[in-house]
Amino acid sequence: xxxxxxxxxxxxxxxxxxxxxxxxxxxxxxxxxxxxxxxxxxxxxxxxxxxxxxxxxxxxxxxxxxxxxxxxxxxxxxxxxxxxxxxxxxxxxxxxxxxxxxxxxxxxxxxxxxxxxxxxxxxxxxxxxxxxxxxxxxxxxxxxxxxxxxxxxxxxxxxxxxxxxxxxxxxxxxxx
DNA sequence: GAATAGATCCGC
DNA sequence: CGGATCTATTCA
Numbered sequence: 001x002x003x004x005x006x007x008x009x010x011x012x013x014x015x016x017x018x019x020x021x022x023x024x025x026x027x028x029x030x031x032x033x034x035x036x037x038x039x040x041x042x043x044x045x046x047x048x049x050x051x052x053x054x055x056x057x058x059x060x061x062x063x064x065x066x067x068x069x070x071x072x073x074x075x076x077x078x079x080x081x082x083x084x085x086x087x088x089x090x091x092x093x094x095x096x097x098x099x100x101x102x103x104x105x106x107x108x109x110x111x112x113x114x115x116x117x118x119x120x121x122x123x124x125x126x127x128x129x130x131x132x133x134x135x136x137x138x139x140x141x142x143x144x145x146x147x148x149x150x151x152x153x154x155x156x157x158x159x160x161x162x163x164x165x166x167x168x169x170x171x172x173x174x175x176x
Numbered sequence: 177g178a179a180t181a182g183a184t185c186c187g188c
Numbered sequence: 189c190g191g192a193t194c195t196a197t198t199c200a
Binding site: 055058061062063064077078079080081082 | 194
């Protein structure tokens with residue numbers, strides 16, 4: 001991929017939509033985090049208080065309050081005491097939802113980061129990167145890129161409830 | 177206060 | 189398949 005293929009930064013409106021749609025359309029977009037650029041190749045949708053797998057399923061808490069805010073903000077949390085997971089908040093204010101970024105293909109060295117914990121470990125994402133505005137942050141953003149692809153839907157990984165939803169999206173192949 | 181489950185990863 | 193490792197949330 002050429003750097004010239006990275007063009008428009010995704011705006012607030014992109015994320016202020018159905019989480020399942022945003023999760024699918026994020027595939028093939030480019031995540032920028034400081035000096036890292038990675039093509040998003042795997043995502044999952046976590047959708048509102050009626051989704052038992054969503055952290056906000058039991059209502060608003062200190063941790064989940066970010067998901068009730070404006071779309072386009074980061075939601076980073078510690079999982080299993082060891083790994084961080086990066087999400088991007090979606091949908092309207094007061095509708096708690098987010099897209100989990102599960103897979104990245106780094107653009108410079110083609111390194112494959114398959115798994116949310118691996119992404120945050122490699123890029124150095126931690127709790128200090130929670131609740132940042134990806135629409136305005138100078139070093140944290142998502143860009144459009146001229147990448148076409150096909151993807152499939154599967155059940156989400158690692159959850160105990162909500163397994164029947166096919167809300168995990170994975171790129172099958174990519175070509176220019 | 178104490179108990180417990182958890183959107184993971186790695187090594188055996 | 190279990191261990192690492194810890195915190196947010198729930199329950200008493």
